[in-house]
Amino acid sequence: MIKVGIVGCSGYTAIEAIKLLLRHPNVQIVAATSRQADGSTICCMHPQLTGRINLVVEDLTPQQLGERCDVVFCCLPHAASAPIVSEILTHNCRVIDLSADYRLSTPKLYEKWYGNAHPDPGRLGQTPYGLPELFREELRDAQLVANPGCYPSSAILPLAPLIQEGLIETASIIVDSKSGASGAGRSPKVGNIYSEVNESFSAYAVGTHRHQPEIVDIVGRFTGTEPQVVFTPHLVPMDRGILSTIYARPTAGVTANQVRECLNTFYDREPFVRITAHLPLTKFVSGTNYCDISVRENGGWIILLSALDNLIKGASGAAVQCMNIMYGQEEKHGLHP
Structure with a gap:
């Protein structure tokens, strides 16, 4: 089983990722984090998941995520994502980042369009872009994937x-x-x-x-x-x-x-x-x-x-498709209705 964590579980991309992962035969969602964590479960935050998952939403450190998870789906906004992603990667945990923080090739391009210096510039241009149809081979061994816009x-x-x-x-x-x-x-x-x-x-x-x-x-x-x-x-x-x-x-x-x-x-x-x-x-x-x-x-x-x-091919579905490639899974797992 692939042990998956969801960072920033309150948003639309997170809920879609969770719904897809719950259909996956070889995945266990083991962690969900939110700045709004108050000890309640995911289904309290997303009532449509009632009866499907009772995982408690926690405020976990990157080290705790790394100890618990094989891969993390990071669903935070741009600029908020990179500092956390860079720490998670130091704990032997793979990351699929759904923000824009690792998509562009250069720090200069990122700063021009996002208005601030990149917090982890060394990985720009080195991170595979998560469109499997174009970059499948780069995804297989990736530790970090930049999910497409x-x-x-x-x-x-x-x-x-x-x-x-x-x-x-x-x-x-x-x-x-x-x-x-x-x-x-x-x-x-x-x-x-x-x-x-x-x-x-x-x-x-x-x-x-x-x-x-x-x-x-x-x-x-x-x-x-x-x-x-x-x-x-x-x-x-x-x-x-x-x-x-x-x-x-x-x-x-x-x-x-x-x-x-x-x-x-x-x-x-x-x-x-x-x-x-x-x-x-x-x-x-x-x-x-x-x-x-x-x-x-x-x-x-x-x-x-x-x-x-x-929200699917444009976000969370692409992320699940990338995860399947990274772990040698059938590419369609979790992605057919």
């Missing part, structure tokens, strides 16, 4: 194979993405309360969203070519899901059928990426670890559409 997953999966094969131009890529409100996390914010989100549809963080450099950085890491990307996120009045519409110019002579065939070939053996004839819908992937991708063309543009559940 939700928006970047929806953009990187369609773009990376096409850029690698030289089928689209890299100088003018537009990523237009829509997400449900859970993408902003569980902490209360005025812009995410019901009366603000309901019956409205809005863009936000235009030109400043931190997932833009992540898309560029990771595609560059995989392909050796950093694309120029314009990324605009939007908030949709729904609980969960991401739909990304990506516009790219094909290189000379390339057709939509060639683009489609490239994606079909690249993802042919991947259990959680589906290249579809139908247009992807968020409801088709809700609650699953799938990313659905479809290809269209219009007026000299290739249009890529992708849909995923931001």
